[in-house]
Amino acid sequence: MKFELQTLDSYEDDDLVEELKRVSDLVNGRLTMSKFDEHSKVHSSTVRNRFNGWGNALEKAGLGDEVSPQARTITDKQIVALAKDIAQKLNTVFLTNKQFTQHTGIGQKTILNRFGSWKEVLKRAELETVALGRRYSDEECFENILNLWMHYGRQPNYAELKQPPSNVGAKAYIGRWGSWRKALRAFVENASNTDKANQETEVNKPSELKEEYEGTPKQAKSRSLSLGIRYKILVRDNFRCVICGRSPAINLGTILHIDHILAWSKGGSNDPSNLRVLCSDCNFGKGDNHEIA
Template sequence: MSDAELLEDLRRVASNLGKTTVAQKEYRLVGLYDDSTATRRFGSWNEALKAAGLSISNVLDIGDEDLYENILTLWQHYGRQPRRRELALQPSRISQSPYLRRFQTWNAALESFVSYGNANDSGDLQTTDFSLPSKGARRTSRDPSHRLRFQVLQRDRFACCSCGASPATKAGVELHVDHVTPWSKGGETTLANLQTLCSKCNLGKGAYGEGEG
């Protein structure tokens, strides 16, 4: 779906709720798309709300999911455990203050994130391999959850499965989480059907006609 479709659906949900803002939990219940798609497209849930022309409430009270998502963004960007000082640098969108208010220390925030990231997603099949669903039925959403992305990256040691490149050892490497059997060809969003690729290998995969991830 396009950015315009995502934003229009955010506005639709807000209108149906009779509100000027939408919480991620609310959107998961009645939205047409996965809330994680909006956060990745626009950088955060708050940025998606801004782009949709909706208001943002409780900015100081940032939820755990947004705090975890920011840690995941940094971990994927650096290919290693992020440092507290890196919260002040791009691509971080949250400063250290909310983490200290919520967890007291940065180490405690990291420990909480790792526990969150290694837990199973309740009610889904994302840790099981269902690569070819019968009769076109889809058992998982196209976009992996934050937990599943972390589990894939962690399993692959934050390095490209094709060429071995990692931002931890080479600046400028961008990591993607990609479907082995493409979604367009029936591949499901499962741990067994996802892999870490650098942007160059992922683009090269598409150039050779293997389909988008």
């Protein structure tokens, strides 16, 4: 039997880079955080935090082109479109460069070379370019709580308002509701009331339209999902990917999305029966197909 340490002897930058290269050779393909965690002697969160993002870490190890060849051929227009799409999937009006890199593997170096700054990408994508220094509406505060809940796979705590991916600072919640606990209670009540209002709207459809709504759910005018619906689906699926079972609360680095089972582009509805929780790896691997192979 061969005995081998399951941890690194050193956690210097060079040692982390060498571990990235070693695992990349093992998996012989696209090096995702989940694959890295499966084979590595150090968790991907350590690497991600050290190099300020997974994409930056891959570029540091010389793996950027290997794991994300699209960064060499993708157009500026496609990068802007990706930013819009990811912001929509995360239900945020302010997308960080770190979030973009985590989802695409396209690092900060590529963004700087193409656009000069991340702010320019946000401008072209018609997204918010400033996250702080303004007043937030109740809806924005609740959206931020939901995004944090999805990010951590559990109820977020007060300290986590001060770090990404939070887009709203602690002062906004204290000033609005008096305490973080009261803000959380207001969020849950709002999510529940929104979901209840949606249900009542369906029940009170005009009688001549009942038959239409009692059959296959009709596609709404917008693919956007209300906060109440998203929270309901997350709770129903236990904040876990329904395909691979991963949850941010257990598997660090896991990013959850609300996915249409029958793709919106193919006529899928926003009915809860057509919605599910997927992690980013399972969701982006699916495209607009009906099933994961």
